[in-house]
Amino acid sequence: MLAELVHSIADFANQALLAYGLSSSRRAPDAMHPYGYSKERFVWSLISAVGIFCLGSGATIVHGFQNLWSSHLPENIHYAALVIGGSFLIEGASLLVAIKAVKKGAASEGMTMWDYVWRGHDPTSVAVMAEDGAAVTGLAIAAASLVAVQTTGNAIYDPVGSIIVGNLLGMVAIFLIQRNRHALIGRAIDDYDMERVLQFLKSDPVVDALYDCKSEVIGPGFFRFKAEIDFNGVVLVQNYLERTGRGEWAKQFREAAMSKDDTALLKVMANYGEDVVEALGSEVDRLESEIQKIVPGIRHVDIEAHNPEGVFK
Template identity: 75%
Template structure:
C-alpha cells in the first residue's frame, strides 16, 4: 500500500506539472486566435495542445480516483473499491478518447476553416469592385493554423482595365489608343497577319492586367487571415457546365 501511494504521489506531481504547462499553452493559443478557452478547445486550429491537456487532465483525474480507491480499501478493508476505481478510470479514458476522436476527425476528412474566417474573406471579395460574382469558394485545413483557400471569380473587365491604367499611368492610355488605331488600319487593309499580331500584343496586356488583380486579391486575403498559406484564385468560365 505504501509503495502504491508513493507511485501515485510521484505520478500526480509529474502529470500535474505537465497539465499546468498544457493549460498555459491552450490559453496562449486561444488568446492568439481571439477565442475563449472553451471555443479553442473545440474549434482551435492546433489540436496538439488540446490533446495534451485532456490526456494530462485524464491522467491527473485517474490518479486521484486511484488514490481514493486505495484509501477506501484501507479504511474499510473491502477490496471492492479497487475494481470500482479501475472501472471509473477506464470509463474516464474512454470518454477522453471519444472527445479526441470527435475533436480531430475533421483532420482526416478535410476540415474547412472556421466560418468566421470564411465569412471575412467572402465579405472582402464581394465588396471589391473588381469582383462581379463568386463561384465555388472552398477552404481546407492543411495543418495546425494553416489553410488553403480557392475561389472562382467573375471579374469586372471594365474595373480590371481601369485599375491597370491607373497603375501604369498615362503612357498605357496612349499605347492603348495606338493599338486600336493600328488595328483599324490593318482591318481596312485586310491584313490578317497584322491584326493577329496586334491583338496578340493586346491580349498580353489583358492577361497582365488580370494577373495583377489576382496577385492583389491573394495578397490581401493572406493579410486578412494570416493562417492562409495557399490562395488559388481562378477566372470563372461561364461556359463550364460542370459548375
C-alpha cells in the first residue's frame, strides 16, 4: 500500500509536469527560438520519466527490500482492499481516456497503435498511457499481494509486491526516457515519408542530383527537411522561356548584338541573368510547396543550390 501511495504521488507530480510541458510547447516562435518551443514538451516528459524512475521505482524497491525481513501482517486489510478497488476504478477510467488519445494520435499519423507507441512523434500521450497502465497493473499486484498475505498468513508477500511494483515502474521509466531522448537529440522522420519526398525530387525534371538530404522532428508531427540540389540549368531556362516567351528574349538579344558597343548587350544579359535567378527561386518555391503537400507535417523546407565542383570560380 505504501508503494502504491508513492506511485500515486509520483503519478500526480509527473502528469502535472506533462501538463506544464504541453502548455509551454504551444508558445509562438520568437527571435531566440525561430522554430518554436515544440520540443519543450519532450524536456518535461523526460524529467517526468526520470521522476518515475527515482521516486516511483527507486523508493518503492528500497522500501520493499528494507521490509523483507521485518514485515508483519497488515492491519485493517479490508480498508486497504476498498482503497485499491476505488483507485482501480479511477485509474482504469483514466487509462481508457489515455488509450483513446493514443489511438487518435496513431490515426493522425497513419500508424498502428503499436507502432505509434514506439515511433510516434508525440511521447506525451504515450507517457500518460504508460503511467496509467503501470498504475492499474500496480494496483492489481498490490491486490494480489494482500490476497496472498491474507490467504497464507505470510507477510513477506507484501514487500515482494512492493519490489515487483517498483521494477514495473522502472521499466516504464526507462522506456519513456528512451522515447524522449530520441526526440530531443533530433530524430529523423519516418523512412516511408522520407522516401516519398526523395522520390518526388529525383523524378522532377529540374533536379539533376540530390546531396546532403536531412530531416528532423522539431515537434509532435512537425518536421524540418533540408536538401542540396544540383539543378538542371537547361530545363530551368527552358521552363522560364516557356513562361515568358522565347521570341521576346531572342529579339532583345538580336537587337543588342547589332549595336556598335557592348552596353546594350551587357544590359540585356544582366536583365536575363536576374530573371533566371528569379526563375530558380520560383522553382525552389514550387519544390518546397510540393514537398509540404506530400508530407503536411513538414513545416520548414530548406533547399540550397549545390555547386557540383564544390568551389565557386
